[in-house]
Amino acid sequence: MITSQTSLAADMKQKLADAYAAIRSQAPWSHPKSPEISHHRVLPHATYSPWLLDEGFQTVFQHIRNHTLVDIYRCYELWTLGQQLSHVPGNYLEVGVWRGGTGALLASTVKDNAAKHVYLADTFQGVVKAGGADTVYVGGEHADTSSALVSDLLKGLGLSNFTLLEGIFPEQTASGFQGKLALLHCDVDVYSSAKDVVEWGIPLLSSGGCIVFDDYGFSGCEGVTKLVNALRSDKGFLFIHNLNGHAILIKK
Numbered sequence: 141m142i143t144s145q146t147s148l149a150a151d152m153k154q155k156l157a158d159a160y161a162a163i164r165s166q167a168p169w170s171h172p173k174s175p176e177i178s179h180h181r182v183l184p185h186a187t188y189s190p191w192l193l194d195e196g197f198q199t200v201f202q203h204i205r206n207h208t209l210v211d212i213y214r215c216y217e218l219w220t221l222g223q224q225l226s227h228v229p230g231n232y233l234e235v236g237v238w239r240g241g242t243g244a245l246l247a248s249t250v251k252d253n254a255a256k257h258v259y260l261a262d263t264f265q266g267v268v269k270a271g272g273a274d275t276v277y278v279g280g281e282h283a284d285t286s287s288a289l290v291s292d293l294l295k296g297l298g299l300s301n302f303t304l305l306e307g308i309f310p311e312q313t314a315s316g317f318q319g320k321l322a323l324l325h326c327d328v329d330v331y332s333s334a335k336d337v338v339e340w341g342i343p344l345l346s347s348g349g350c351i352v353f354d355d356y357g358f359s360g361c362e363g364v365t366k367l368v369n370a371l372r373s374d375k376g377f378l379f380i381h382n383l384n385g386h387a388i389l390i391k392k
C-alpha cells in the first residue's frame with residue numbers, strides 16, 4: 141500500500157514536472173516593434189488560492205465575471221487593495237471601465253465607507269490614442285459597452301457610491317473628479333492614454349496610495365509596459381511587478 145501510494149505520488153510529481161517543462165519549453169518571443177520587451181510563459185509554482193474561500197469576493201466576482209476582461213488573480217488583487225487602501229485619504233478612480241467588471245469590484249470594497257467615492261472613467265466608445273509605441277491596438281477596440289450597462293451592473297450590486305465620467309480622460313472628464321487619490325486603476329491598453337492618465341494622477345496621489353496598471357507585461361500591451369518601465373525608477377514610489385500582469389506603484 142505504502143509502495144503504491146509512493147509510486148502514485150512520484151508519478152503525479154513527474155506528470156506535473158513534465159507539464160511545467162512543456163510550458164517552459166516554448167521559446168521566448170518579443171514583438172518586432174519592441175524587441176527590448178521579452179516575453180515568456182509565466183507560471184509561478186505557488187498554489188495558495190485564498191479567493192476560492194473568500195465569500196465576499198466570490199459573491200461580487202460571480203456578479204461581474206461576464207463584465208470583465210480581467211482574470212480572477214488580478215480581480216482578487218484589486219479586491220484586497222481596495223479594502224487595504226480604505227484608510228488612505230482620497231477617492232478611487234478607474235480609467236478603462238469597459239463593461240464595468242473591475243469598477244464594480246472596486247466600488248464594492250468601499251460600499252459602506254462614507255469617506256470614499258469611486259469614479260469610473262471611459263470613453264464608452266473604445267480605446268483612444270493608440271500610437272507608435274503600441275504593437276497591436278489601433279484605436280476603437282472595446283467599444284461594445286455603454287454607460288447605462290455599467291450603471292445597471294453596479295446598481296445590481298446595491299452600489300450608489302460611484303460617478304461615471306464619460307469621455308476621454310483626462311482632457312474631457314477629469315474636471316468631474318473630486319478630492320485626492322487613494323487608488324488609481326489604469327486599464328487603458330495603450331501608451332499615450334496611460335501616460336496622460338498617470339501624469340494627471342500622480343500629483344493628486346496620497347502618501348501610501350497606489351497606482352495599479354493592468355496590461356503590464358501582456359503580449360500586445362507593450363506600450364504600457366514601456367511606460368511603466370520608465371516610471372519604475374522614480375524614487376517617490378515603491379514598484380512591484382506582480383507576475384499576474386499588474387504593475388503596482390505605491391507612493392512613499
Ligand SMILES: C[S@@+](CC[C@H](N)C(=O)[O-])C[C@H]1O[C@@H](n2cnc3c(N)ncnc32)[C@H](O)[C@@H]1O
Nearest residue numbers: 208209236238241242262263266267309328333
Ligand atoms: C481593456 S478595457 C477595460 C477593461 C475593464 N477594466 C474590465 O474590467 O474588463 C480598456 C478601456 O479603456 C478605455 N479607454 C482607453 N483610453 C481611454 C481614455 N483616455 N479615456 C477614457 N477611456 C479610455 C476604452 O474605452 C476601453 O473600454
